[in-house]
Amino acid sequence: MSLNNRLKEHRARLGVNQQELGSMVHVSRQTISLIERGDYSPSVTLALKLAGVFGVKVEDIFEYTDDGKDEANE
Amino acid sequence: MNEEKRINEIKKEDYKRMPLFFIAMTVFAIGGSFFGYFLASKHELFEMSVDFFKENGKLFSLCFAAAMYVFGTITAVISIVKYIKVKKLWGTEKEREDNWDLIEDKVADLFGTVGRSIIICFFLHGASIYNLFPNLRSVKTETGFIAEIYEIGFFLSLIGVVIFTALFFIIQRKSLEMEKLLNPEKNGSIFDFSFKKKWVSGFDEAEKKQVGIAAYKAYNIVNMTCTIMTVLLIIIGMFADITIVPLLCVAVIWIVQLTSFTIACAKVTGKFC
Numbered sequence: 251m252s253l254n255n256r257l258k259e260h261r262a263r264l265g266v267n268q269q270e271l272g273s274m275v276h277v278s279r280q281t282i283s284l285i286e287r288g289d290y291s292p293s294v295t296l297a298l299k300l301a302g303v304f305g306v307k308v309e310d311i312f313e314y315t316d317d318g319k320d321e322a323n324e
Numbered sequence: 325m326n327e328e329k330r331i332n333e334i335k336k337e338d339y340k341r342m343p344l345f346f347i348a349m350t351v352f353a354i355g356g357s358f359f360g361y362f363l364a365s366k367h368e369l370f371e372m373s374v375d376f377f378k379e380n381g382k383l384f385s386l387c388f389a390a391a392m393y394v395f396g397t398i399t400a401v402i403s404i405v406k407y408i409k410v411k412k413l414w415g416t417e418k419e420r421e422d423n424w425d426l427i428e429d430k431v432a433d434l435f436g437t438v439g440r441s442i443i444i445c446f447f448l449h450g451a452s453i454y455n456l457f458p459n460l461r462s463v464k465t466e467t468g469f470i471a472e473i474y475e476i477g478f479f480l481s482l483i484g485v486v487i488f489t490a491l492f493f494i495i496q497r498k499s500l501e502m503e504k505l506l507n508p509e510k511n512g513s514i515f516d517f518s519f520k521k522k523w524v525s526g527f528d529e530a531e532k533k534q535v536g537i538a539a540y541k542a543y544n545i546v547n548m549t550c551t552i553m554t555v556l557l558i559i560i561g562m563f564a565d566i567t568i569v570p571l572l573c574v575a576v577i578w579i580v581q582l583t584s585f586t587i588a589c590a591k592v593t594g595k596f597c
Contacts, residue, residue: 267421269508278507281530283425290530 253291254313257282260304275299360559367563374564388452389481392445396488399441403495406434410502428506434499442492449485453478543585550578 261271261282268282275296284290292300301308363370377384410430413423420427497514504510512522527535553574560566 268424273509276509277528278509278531279424280428280507281528284530290533293529296529 252315252317253288254315255285255288255311256313257300257311258286260300260306260311261286264304271300271303274303356555363559364563370560370564374566385452385454385481386477388448388454389477389484392448392452392481392484392488395448396441396445396484396491399437399444400488400491400495403434403437403441403492406430406437407495407498407502410434414502414505424506427502431499431502431506435496435503438492438496438499442489445485445488445492449481452481539585543581546581547578550574550581554578 261268264271266274268286269279272279272282276299277296281290281292281296285292297308297312301311304311410427413427413430414420415423493514500514507526509528510523510526512519512526516522554571557566557571557574561568561571
C-alpha cells in the first residue's frame with residue numbers, strides 16, 4: 251500500500267516547523283519527519299489530529315493508493 | 325469445515341517449504357561436520373593456545389590492561405570529536421531544521437559508540453584480572469619483582485576501568501542532554517533509577533513501532549549468535565579445556581533473552597497487567 255501525503259505543504263501554509271507541529275499534535279519531530287518522507291503511516295487518531303490542526307479533511311492531507319504491496323512487509 | 329480447510333492450507337504451505345528446509349538443514353549438517361572435523365584435526369593447536377594463555381596469564385594480564393588504556397583513550401577521543409561535531413551541527417536555530425535528522429542519526433551513533441566502548445573496557449578489565457590470585461601466588465614463589473609488576477598491572481587496570489567508565493558516563497550524559505534538546509517531550513534524568521521507564525513513557529506511536537521492530541530484529545540476531553556460539557563452544561570443548569563456564573554463560577543469556585522477550589510480549593498484550 252502507498253500513503254501519499256501533503257503534510258509538508260500544509261505545514262508550510264501554517265508557517266510552523268516540524269518541531270512545532272509535533273508539539274501541536276503531541277508527537278515527536280521525528281514522527282512528523284517520517285510521515286512527510288512517507289516512511290510512516292500515522293494512526294487514525296494522529297491523522298485526525300493533523301487534519302484538525304490544519305482545519306482540513308484527512309483526505310486533503312493523505313491519499314491512499316493500493317499498489318498491491320503489504321505494509322507489514324515493507 | 326472452515327477449520328479443516330484452514331488446516332489443509334497450513335499443511336500445503338508447510339509441504340511447499342519442506343523440501344528446501346530439509347535440503348538447507350542437510351547442507352548445514354554436512355558443512356558443520358566438515359568444520360567440526362577440521363577443528364578436531366587442529367586440536368593440538370587449540371590445546372596449545374589454551375595452555376599458552378594459561379601459562380602466560382601474567383603477561384596477558386598486563387597486555388589487556390595496556391589494551392584497555394589504548395582502546396579507552398582512542399574511543400573516548402573519537403566520542404568527544406563526534407560530540408563536538410554534533411554540537412557544531414546543532415549550531416544556529418536557522419540551520420537546525422535542515423540538519424535535524426542528521427543530528428538525530430549522529431547522536432544515535434554516539435550512543436552506540438559509547439555503549440560498545442563501555443562493554444569492551446569491562447571485558448579488557450575482566451581479562452586483565454582473570455585468574456589474578458592463583459597467578460600472583462605462582463609469581464611470588466619465583467620472583468618478587470614480577471609479582472610487583474603484576475600487582476601494578478592489576479591496580480592500573482582497576483584505575484583504568486574507573487576512569488573510562490566515568491568518562492564514558494559523562495559523554496553519555498552529554499549525549500542524552502543533546503537528545504533532550506532535540507526532543508523536548510522526552511523526560512528523565514540519567515541519575516534516576518526509573519530513567520528507562522520515564523524515557524519510554526515519552527515515546528509516541530511511531531517511536532514505539534520503531535522500537536518494536538528494532539527489538540524483534542535484535543532478538544533474532546541474539547538467537548542466531550547464541551546458536552552459533554553454543555555449537556562452537558560444544559565443538560571446542562571436546563578437545564580443549566575451556567570448562568563449561570562459557571557454555572553456561574551463553575545458555576543463561578539465551579534463556580534470559582527468550583524469557584524476557586516472551587514476558588515483555590505478554591505484558592504489551594495486557595496478559596500480565
